[in-house]
Amino acid sequence: MDPAFFFIQFLSGLASASNLFLIACGLTIIFGVTRIVNFAHGSFYMLGAYLAYTLTAQLMPILGDVVGFWLAIPLAAAAVGLLAVLMELLLLRRIYHSHELFQLLATFGVVLIVQDLVQTVWGPEELFGPRAPGFTSFVVIFGFRFPEYQLVLIAAGPLVLGAIWLLFNRTRWGNLVRAATQDREMVGALGVNQARLFTGVLFLGGFLAGLAGALQLPVEPANPFMDVNIIAEAFVVTVIGGMGNVLGAFLAALIIAQLQAFGILVFPQITLVLPFLVMALVLVVRPWGLLGKPETTTSHGFAGDRPLRPLGRTQQLLIAGTVAILLLLPLVLGEYGQKLALEVFVYALLAFSLNFIMGAGGMVSFGHAAYFGLGGYGAALLVHHLGFGMEIALLAAPLFAGLGALLFGWFVVRLSGVYFAMLTLAFAQIVWSTAFQWVELTGGDNGMIGIWPSDWASDRTVYYYLSLLVCGAAIAFLWRASHAPFGYTLRAGRDSTLRADAIGIDLKRHQWLAFALAGTCAGVAGSVFVFSKGNIDPGSLAIPTSVDALVMVLLGGIQTLTGPLVGGAVFHLLEAQILPLTDYWRALLGAAILVLVIAFPMGIAGFLRDKLLPDDDRGDDQREAAARGAAEKGRAEAPT
Amino acid sequence: MTQRNGSALTVQGLNAFYGRAHILFDVSLSVGKGEVVALLGRNGAGKSTTLKSIVGLVADARGTRDLNGQDISSQPSYRIAQAGLGYVPEERRIFTNLTVMENLEVGRQPPRAGAPEWTPERLFELFPNLAEMRDRPGGRMSGGEQQMLTIARSLMGNPHTILLDEPSEGLAPVIVEQMARTITRLKSEGLTVLLSEQNLFFARALSDRAYVIEGGRIRYQGTMAELMADEAVRQAYLTV
Numbered sequence: 023m024d025p026a027f028f029f030i031q032f033l034s035g036l037a038s039a040s041n042l043f044l045i046a047c048g049l050t051i052i053f054g055v056t057r058i059v060n061f062a063h064g065s066f067y068m069l070g071a072y073l074a075y076t077l078t079a080q081l082m083p084i085l086g087d088v089v090g091f092w093l094a095i096p097l098a099a100a101a102v103g104l105l106a107v108l109m110e111l112l113l114l115r116r117i118y119h120s121h122e123l124f125q126l127l128a129t130f131g132v133v134l135i136v137q138d139l140v141q142t143v144w145g146p147e148e149l150f151g152p153r154a155p156g157f158t159s160f161v162v163i164f165g166f167r168f169p170e171y172q173l174v175l176i177a178a179g180p181l182v183l184g185a186i187w188l189l190f191n192r193t194r195w196g197n198l199v200r201a202a203t204q205d206r207e208m209v210g211a212l213g214v215n216q217a218r219l220f221t222g223v224l225f226l227g228g229f230l231a232g233l234a235g236a237l238q239l240p241v242e243p244a245n246p247f248m249d250v251n252i253i254a255e256a257f258v259v260t261v262i263g264g265m266g267n268v269l270g271a272f273l274a275a276l277i278i279a280q281l282q283a284f285g286i287l288v289f290p291q292i293t294l295v296l297p298f299l300v301m302a303l304v305l306v307v308r309p310w311g312l313l314g315k316p317e318t319t320t321s322h323g324f325a326g327d328r329p330l331r332p333l334g335r336t337q338q339l340l341i342a343g344t345v346a347i348l349l350l351l352p353l354v355l356g357e358y359g360q361k362l363a364l365e366v367f368v369y370a371l372l373a374f375s376l377n378f379i380m381g382a383g384g385m386v387s388f389g390h391a392a393y394f395g396l397g398g399y400g401a402a403l404l405v406h407h408l409g410f411g412m413e414i415a416l417l418a419a420p421l422f423a424g425l426g427a428l429l430f431g432w433f434v435v436r437l438s439g440v441y442f443a444m445l446t447l448a449f450a451q452i453v454w455s456t457a458f459q460w461v462e463l464t465g466g467d468n469g470m471i472g473i474w475p476s477d478w479a480s481d482r483t484v485y486y487y488l489s490l491l492v493c494g495a496a497i498a499f500l501w502r503a504s505h506a507p508f509g510y511t512l513r514a515g516r517d518s519t520l521r522a523d524a525i526g527i528d529l530k531r532h533q534w535l536a537f538a539l540a541g542t543c544a545g546v547a548g549s550v551f552v553f554s555k556g557n558i559d560p561g562s563l564a565i566p567t568s569v570d571a572l573v574m575v576l577l578g579g580i581q582t583l584t585g586p587l588v589g590g591a592v593f594h595l596l597e598a599q600i601l602p603l604t605d606y607w608r609a610l611l612g613a614a615i616l617v618l619v620i621a622f623p624m625g626i627a628g629f630l631r632d633k634l635l636p637d638d639d640r641g642d643d644q645r646e647a648a649a650r651g652a653a654e655k656g657r658a659e660a661p662t
Numbered sequence: 663m664t665q666r667n668g669s670a671l672t673v674q675g676l677n678a679f680y681g682r683a684h685i686l687f688d689v690s691l692s693v694g695k696g697e698v699v700a701l702l703g704r705n706g707a708g709k710s711t712t713l714k715s716i717v718g719l720v721a722d723a724r725g726t727r728d729l730n731g732q733d734i735s736s737q738p739s740y741r742i743a744q745a746g747l748g749y750v751p752e753e754r755r756i757f758t759n760l761t762v763m764e765n766l767e768v769g770r771q772p773p774r775a776g777a778p779e780w781t782p783e784r785l786f787e788l789f790p791n792l793a794e795m796r797d798r799p800g801g802r803m804s805g806g807e808q809q810m811l812t813i814a815r816s817l818m819g820n821p822h823t824i825l826l827d828e829p830s831e832g833l834a835p836v837i838v839e840q841m842a843r844t845i846t847r848l849k850s851e852g853l854t855v856l857l858s859e860q861n862l863f864f865a866r867a868l869s870d871r872a873y874v875i876e877g878g879r880i881r882y883q884g885t886m887a888e889l890m891a892d893e894a895v896r897q898a899y900l901t902v
Contacts (some may be wrong), residue, residue, distance in 0.1 A: 119721075194767060201757045208755040211717055213743030213771045213819050624839045 106228025264314020427541020
């Protein structure tokens with residue numbers, strides 16, 4: 023092919039690299055200082071585009087095209103910066119010391135609220151902005167026409183990088199930001215007000231994301247999907263560069279954008295998957311990204327963890343009673359009620375399997391939907407393409423999900439904390455992109471339909487009992503594993519990796535197996551689900567489904583085994599009741615997440631336990647707390 | 663002999679917790695203005711936790727702490743630092759990506775009445791090694807140099823009182839001697855010093871008084887001379 027064409031492609035790559043860098047840059051700075059991975063950063067980007075749309079429309083008639091446009095862009099960015107400050111003051115300040123799971127979920131709650139807000143204010147249609155005055159025509163490069171405005175975008179990346187470098191290396195504020203990125207507590211002990219520093223950092227990050235969105239307006243219409251589309255890629259860039267490292271983000275943005283610019287020529291179907299593949303590869307070679315530094319080890323347990331103990335008499339009776347009720351339920355429930363109850367089993371199992379790695383293993387997965395979806399798609403593919411019946415599909419599909427978890431698990435257990443969460447998210451996005459883009463196999467966006475149970479199980483009540491049996495068996499299996507030495511080993515590793523290593527436990531292998539088991543059981547849930555609904559689409563393995571699973575666990579209570587079951591049930595019943603009544607389901611869910619994270623981090627089951635059984639095993643608790651305290655102290659005093 | 667010009671730092675009934683683990687039990691101590699006081703004890707006795715509680719780095723610390731007549735018990739750590747208390751952590755916690763000069767800049771605060779005033783130049787005079795490596799990143803310095811930089815960084819805040827957490831730990835003997843001379847010099851500048859140490863012989867040469875801590879409780883207090891004369895206390899709490 024013509025080398026000039028490649029050069030043009032390279033220039034386009036540079037322009038999208040600039041855009042990616044502007045977003046990732048703010049994301050990485052915010053993470054560096056506050057240690058919060060800001061899901062809402064994509065929302066900032068989207069708000070930048072929408073605000074630029076409104077501001078250009080207002081200002082260009084008054085001030086003239088040139089002044090109006092070029093004033094509207096920074097104003098939109100500054101307005102987004104102020105919104106970011108608002109988020110810092112109202113939300114982040116309350117959760118700086120929370121577990122990273124709560125932080126991720128809380129900022130995702132903001133994403134949901136902003137989505138509904140944007141649709142309410144600007145409507146669901148795409149909004150086309152004006153072209154940038156002064157840069158509306160083309161330049162001719164080697165005989166190819168190239169938009170002038172793309173050159174502006176190409177310049178924006180390096181200019182912002184230079185400005186950030188000056189800010190960080192030539193001002194006291196930048197000096198403090200760099201110091202706080204390494205050790206914010208020490209910066210505080212030297213007399214610097216961290217809260218004010220964080221507010222400033224959020225303004226900067228929000229400003230940059232808003233600027234990226236505003237600058238994108240002449241190229242791409244403002245639309246309500248900009249946030250989710252960009253945030254996954256921004257995460258990838260941030261992680262590849264090394265979280266907290268601005269120069270790393272710049273390099274990673276270049277790599278990703280160029281790979282996409284050329285990848286689309288070679289293999290167009292791979293563009294969605296490519297960034298996540300690159301990220302997985304980079305993290306295998308350099309677990310902390312290209313220019314990142316290892317995180318200091320932290321405990322991954324949750325506050326209020328109590329030792330697991332065998333069921334007491336009351337609890338055994340409670341469980342027997344619940345099972346009896348579930349067995350009798352079809353006598354009183356109609357078709358719809360049975361379908362609802364069946365879905366509750368599915369979600370309870372999904373949440374339970376997630377909590378198996380999260381509660382006991384301390385591994386917070388942001389991509390658990392992948393295995394749910396793999397189970398569902400596995401079953402659908404077997405039925406749809408190979409003509410197998412439901413029986414084979416229900417047996418084989420969970421193994422399919424389990425194999426996926428085994429493969430991805432090999433990579434992810436090498437990481438911990440935020441990096442673990444990001445890599446599980448990346449793998450889930452790989453699965454999602456494949457399901458979305460491999461139309462011939464999966465039906466793409468439309469998914470597959472007509473996946474129904476075999477004749478003997480096609481009666482709703484029969485399938486209800488089948489689901490109860492299958493999901494119940496999977497839950498019982500994970501429950502047993504939690505109480506087996508395998509479960510003890512996982513919890514030991516969660517509380518202290520070093521100590522578990524030192525007593526000869528191959529922790530990685532245990533975590534890998536746990537991840538695969540949890541994935542298999544999520545696959546069971548997915549395959550049972552697909553035969554109940556009769557169809558499957560990529561939504562079942564998208565980020566929102568992963569987040570739903572996390573919310574179920576959180577709602578029920580992370581520290582308890584029964585919590586996720588309660589959470590799955592309550593979440594699904596609420597969703598089924600409220601969803602048809604309101605246009606603002608997402609905003610409601612987002613607000614509910616914020617309330618949970620801030621006010622009830624112990625969840626329903628945890629709350630009940632603390633209220634009803636306040637003195638239960640206190641002696642053990644104190645011994646455990648003492649051990650934890652000693653462990654923290656040991657870490658704090660370890661030479662660095 | 664106990665206190666010369668009133669108290670610079672008074673701690674009363676300090677109880678500290680990590681989670682639900684009780685670490686410090688009713689720790690009380692005071693340091694007079696211009697005094698050097700040692701907090702002695704074995705590894706894990708509660709020395710670091712005491713200092714961290716005073717500077718506001720332990721989330722759950724109860725009891726009163728008073729700095730120069732100002733109640734700092736419930737203040738965040740930056741306010742405590744702004745009130746004139748310097749803190750040199752045991753782990754040093756140098757900003758390894760920042761140069762020596764940048765590390766000093768992070769610690770900079772306005773001069774305050776009643777406390778010696780420091781500039782980078784004055785500090786380079788106190789720590790000549792650092793003057794040679796102004797632009798070197800903190801991560802490329804030896805342990806001794808890092809320890810000097812940590813002290814210099816805290817002094818940039820112009821504190822009137824400084825807490826040193828095991829400043830001699832892990833340093834070569836010749837550097838330990840230099841550290842001792844530095845602390846003596848700080849005292850002569852009028853600084854109040856609370857020093858946590860396991861190394862009795864290092865502390866002995868510098869300190870006016872001593873507290874001995876063991877199991878999170880203060881077990882002994884007295885002048886340095888009294889402690890050196892009390893073989894039984896040293897046997898019980900300080901020998902390894």
